[in-house]
């Protein structure tokens with residue numbers, strides 16, 4: 001059977017072309033996850049680039065899995081000369097606009113963020129319907145958390161920048177209030193080594209009042225200021241199913257550490273990765289994106305390996321470097337905790 005996937009449009013045509021290659025990798029990862037092997041290629045039709053998939057007829061469960069693609073606008077089934085629309089992007093748990101409304105310099109594009117979560121999930125032992133908990137240890141103003149929330153997952157966002165996590169919390173509260181989502185907000189103090197503590201801003205919410213009352217739809221979103229290398233001081237158990245982070249690009253965000261290795265970002269990652277790995281569940285996966293002008297892909301993958309993670313290679317997980325803007329060529333690395 002032949003399927004054609006129409007990508008979500010991006011206002012920058014140069015990025016759109018790059019995003020199509022990411023979509024190709026994402027569709028391959030999702031096909032593998034839902035147990036179908038498909039040949040995927042880019043095709044131009046009516047002046048638009050599409051992804052063409054050739055595989056066995058997809059089941060309802062497989063279509064549901066593909067509907068999670070961050071880049072997908074509509075999936076069509078080809079019947080002779082006509083195209084039948086069969087699936088569009090999955091319904092967001094809270095609202096499609098949640099990760100998109102807040103705009104600021106240094107924000108990670110929300111489609112790309114959703115893609116990172118998908119790659120991590122596909123590499124992991126977990127599925128979209130599992131009660132997943134996501135960590136972004138460099139969450140900024142929370143794009144990863146809002147994408148995770150829209151998948152119906154709980155999440156924790158940490159960042160060294162207090163103002164960023166405060167703004168993410170204020171925005172999320174306003175969003176819940178504006179849309180009338182039932183929720184609770186509380187401050188939780190978590191103990192750390194050397195008599196220190198971490199002050200969490202914790203939201204519990206649900207997509208509808210009934211599932212908030214009976215507890216079945218309750219999810220949490222927690223935010224705190226924390227240095228990336230201190231995560232395992234707060235989370236001493238392997239709690240997280242997925243970790244996703246867009247590392248500082250070294251353009252706007254420069255990590256404030258003394259240089260010991262090649263660059264400050266290398267120092268930071270070298271110290272932080274073992275801490276992140278400790279709080280990742282067995283079968284869980286990490287997806288990191290980074291500016292290859294500030295840290296080389298082989299260094300990131302080497303550090304993942306050194307931290308005890310199994311780095312993913314293959315068509316869905318390799319050759320993901322893409323242009324973002326002047327001075328930023330981004331790459332992506334994915335690794336799994338096997339034991």
Ligand SMILES: C[S@@+](CC[C@H](N)C(=O)[O-])C[C@H]1O[C@@H](n2cnc3c(N)ncnc32)[C@H](O)[C@@H]1O
Nearest residue numbers: 107108138139140141143160161227228248255
């Ligand atoms: C590329 S930005 C992430 C943006 C985020 N994904 C968003 O959309 O808002 C990188 C983040 O790393 C944070 N950061 C830099 N050094 C850090 C450190 N040592 N520990 C924790 N976070 C750090 C910065 O404050 C910044 O928010």
